[in-house]
Amino acid sequence: MxxxxxxxxxxxxxxxxxxxxxxxxxxxxxxxxxxxxxxxxxxxxxxxxxxxxxxxxxxxxxxxxxxxxxxxxxxxxxxxxxxxxxxxxxxxxxxxxxxxxxxxxxxxxxxxxxxxxxxxxxxxxxxxxxxxxxxxxxxxxxxxxxxxxxxxxxxxxxxxxxxxxxxxxxxxxxxxxxxxxxxxxxxxxxxxxxxxxxxxxxxxxxxxLRGKYSGLAFKHGPIGGMVATTCSFAALAVGIAQGALDSFVQQATKRPPFNLPYKTMSEMASIQVVAGKARAVINSANAVLWRHADEIDRRALAQEEFFPWNEPEITTDLVHLIHECLRVVDGLLLALGSSAVVLSNPLQRAVRDIHVLATHGAFRIDPAAEISGRDMFGLDPFPMIAALSSPPAANADRPPVPQPGRARVGDMASAFPTR
Missing domain, CATH: 2.40.110.10 (Butyryl-CoA Dehydrogenase, subunit A, domain 2)
Structure with a gap:
């Protein structure tokens, strides 16, 4: 398609x-x-x-x-x-x-x-x-x-x-x-x-809904379902970056450079470096994305729970890869040059689309990293969705935070609805 x-x-x-x-x-x-x-x-x-x-x-x-x-x-x-x-x-x-x-x-x-x-x-x-x-x-x-x-x-x-x-x-x-x-x-x-x-x-x-209907989607718990959705948004960023790289390679093999004596841009070392680095970032993003997606599904099939303290690290990983893909797409357009800004060129659309994706409130890297950092230091999480109130605390116990001298976070199961 x-x-x-x-x-x-x-x-x-x-x-x-x-x-x-x-x-x-x-x-x-x-x-x-x-x-x-x-x-x-x-x-x-x-x-x-x-x-x-x-x-x-x-x-x-x-x-x-x-x-x-x-x-x-x-x-x-x-x-x-x-x-x-x-x-x-x-x-x-x-x-x-x-x-x-x-x-x-x-x-x-x-x-x-x-x-x-x-x-x-x-x-x-x-x-x-x-x-x-x-x-x-x-x-x-x-x-x-x-x-x-x-x-x-x-x-x-x-x-x-x-x-x-x-x-x-x-x-x-x-x-x-x-x-x-x-x-x-x-x-x-x-x-x-x-x-x-x-x-x-x-x-x-x-x-x-868990187990009420057939299919893997209805084996996920609330947190598993939430991070599964974040995986899909991260996958969209990877797809945009991959499509942009495919277009970049195709165009660079046909376009002559502006001020160098090569037949096509693809013969330029600088263009080859851009392409090679872009592929490395996309491959790395894929590795992180599939690692988390597979773990979400594995836990669902094994009927293992995701706990609230599992979520910040996963979410930040996924948000980070969105922004890394954004930088790749920006770099491809800059390397290709002014021909890439023409509205008929798919690269300019990739730049615009991934920037809008990355500005979504859920996918801004600094707030996501702050939430993850608070978790690392054992600090209480912020309420992220004020529309939902916290249910009574469950009995799940969290392993101690490894930093000596830090008060560990208590039972955070009640924090999920506010996240």
């Missing part, structure tokens, strides 16, 4: 959504169903298989790979009331594209709601709804005042396609075809009880 993806990538950027031919081709091979249960027509793939698919797509069109990752939002519907699950997946066999997107579920500012008989009245604007132009349903966050307790609570609701409008505000430098527009409802819309869950219940609901 790479020739098709590369051919249609520019059209997707112009549309702000995947080109129709790309969307149909992706849907035909089932990539939007890789995390959906086999009982519902999906593949329920594990971390390694999912990451391999995303990496391959990233070599042709990063937006396609991104949408395959975020299409896993449909998995959230499995934890809702069975009536909501049945509604969302009723058209899964015929729907072309991701069945559901998510927008502003865990952000600091979400929509506003109020309790009414049988459900909630909700309105608001929800940003970064990747895939909203292609999906049948949307999951959004909202807050409301609990009538019984008087508390301010946060929930996630599922909206049907007719309950929101798509805002034309996805004007960005890269990943333009992901249709990551905002969606909004300026007037209140009714969301029935069965299409709502409270965000502090999400860890429990996610855990309850």
């Amino acid at each position: 790479l020739p098709l993806l590369r051919k249609n990538a520019a059209e997707g950027e112009q549309l702000g959504a995947l080109a129709p031919a790309t969307l149909e081709a992706l849907d035909r091979v089932g990539v939007f169903k890789i995390t959906i249960p086999t009982e519902l027509g999906g593949s329920a793939l594990g971390a390694r298989d999912s990451a391999e698919i995303v990496k391959a797509l990233g070599q042709g069109d990063a937006s396609a790979g991104w949408l395959v990752i975020v299409s896993s939002a449909a998995r959230n519907a499995l934890g809702f009331d069975s009536k909501a699950r049945d509604e969302v997946f009723a058209s899964i066999a015929d729907w072309v594209g991701p069945i559901m997107f998510g927008a502003t579920v865990f952000a600091p500012k979400v929509g506003d709601g109020r309790e009414v008989d049988g459900g909630y009245m909700v309105k608001g604007k929800w940003s970064f709804g990747s895939g909203c132009k292609h999906a049948a349903w949307g999951a959004v966050g909202f807050e409301y005042d609990d009538q019984a307790s008087g508390e301010r609570r946060r929930a996630m609701g599922i909206l049907s396609r007719d309950q929101y409008e798509i805002v034309d505000d996805w004007k960005v430098m890269g990943l333009q075809a992901t249709s990551s527009n905002s969606v909004r409802s300026e007037t209140e819309i009714f969301v029935p009880d069965y299409r709502v869950v409270h965000t502090n219940d999400l860890p429990r609901l996610t855990e309850a």
Whole structure:
């Protein structure tokens, strides 16, 4: 599919959504169903298989790979009331594209709601709804005042396609075809009880899915599933870098240098060094990526848990390789020269796409490294998703932190929902 993806990538950027031919081709091979249960027509793939698919797509069109990752939002519907699950997946066999997107579920500012008989009245604007132009349903966050307790609570609701409008505000430098527009409802819309869950219940609901459906995807625990998703985003960066290197090699074998007497740029030692270093970085990134993806799947198959203190190191490894791939792609464009900045050149798109990927809040290297560093020194973790409250502490015990004189972190199992 790479020739098709590369051919249609520019059209997707112009549309702000995947080109129709790309969307149909992706849907035909089932990539939007890789995390959906086999009982519902999906593949329920594990971390390694999912990451391999995303990496391959990233070599042709990063937006396609991104949408395959975020299409896993449909998995959230499995934890809702069975009536909501049945509604969302009723058209899964015929729907072309991701069945559901998510927008502003865990952000600091979400929509506003109020309790009414049988459900909630909700309105608001929800940003970064990747895939909203292609999906049948949307999951959004909202807050409301609990009538019984008087508390301010946060929930996630599922909206049907007719309950929101798509805002034309996805004007960005890269990943333009992901249709990551905002969606909004300026007037209140009714969301029935069965299409709502409270965000502090999400860890429990996610855990309850383990073993409920067939497939490796449903053998992962909550933390395993979280780091598996991070693996897919890292795989997208590796795919972008690999696609950029392939294009670089192809172009360097045809283009003459600007001010040296070689027939092609590929004869230049400096170009050979750039290519060799790029391949080394990509090979190293692959090694780290597959190491973690395979360990996620191994633990799932062996029914071994991931604990909260396992996650920071893995996440930082993966975020670090995203940024190393970014530097590779930047270097390839600079080495090729001014011909690479022409909009018809795939290298410039790779640069723009991987920069947008790396700016995502979850993939900024310094915050990720700080979280990992705090863990190394035995310091208490920061709450990373304030929308979720911590459940009671479990009884799992963490090995002592090896630094003498440091107070070890106690039981951190309760920290997962805040991460």
